[in-house]
Amino acid sequence: MDQLATFISNNWILVGALVVILALLAHSFFGGLLQNFASTSPGEAVKMINRDDAVVLDVREESEYQDGHIINAVHIPLSQLNDKTQELQKYKDKPIIAVCRSGHRSGQACSTLQKAGFDNVYNLSGGILAWKSANLPLVNKKQSK
Numbered sequence: 341m342d343q344l345a346t347f348i349s350n351n352w353i354l355v356g357a358l359v360v361i362l363a364l365l366a367h368s369f370f371g372g373l374l375q376n377f378a379s380t381s382p383g384e385a386v387k388m389i390n391r392d393d394a395v396v397l398d399v400r401e402e403s404e405y406q407d408g409h410i411i412n413a414v415h416i417p418l419s420q421l422n423d424k425t426q427e428l429q430k431y432k433d434k435p436i437i438a439v440c441r442s443g444h445r446s447g448q449a450c451s452t453l454q455k456a457g458f459d460n461v462y463n464l465s466g467g468i469l470a471w472k473s474a475n476l477p478l479v480n481k482k483q484s485k
Contacts, residue, residue: 377450382474394435408478425456443467
């Protein structure tokens with residue numbers, strides 16, 4: 341036991357890095373268990389849009405949105421979502437599919453919406469990148485005019 345204490349005190353940077361890496365791995369593996377919202381694939385999202393009149397909420401920044409977005413998406417950047425949840429009240433009875441580039445920011449958006457009282461919230465797994473990989477259409481600002 342003395343040797344362990346000596347090793348830790350002599351290599352505290354190495355031990356600290358190990359602790360951080362283990363914490364990040366644990367968060368990566370178990371962090372998804374704490375989320376209260378569902379994730380959906382691009383194919384399932386299309387079904388929800390067509391069958392359930394789901395609303396797509398794009399939380400990317402303006403320049404990302406202009407480069408290409410899902411048709412009829414409501415655009416509210418994640419940085420503004422807390423202040424603009426009132427704008428989404430009219431969609432409270434519909435499924436809301438949050439979308440970003442890769443699925444991380446939209447997960448944060450789902451949490452924000454749930455805290456604001458929205459129950460039917462979904463995160464598009466893989467975000468716009470997965471949407472594109474599934475060869476699903478995007479429109480850009482020039483096309484949507």
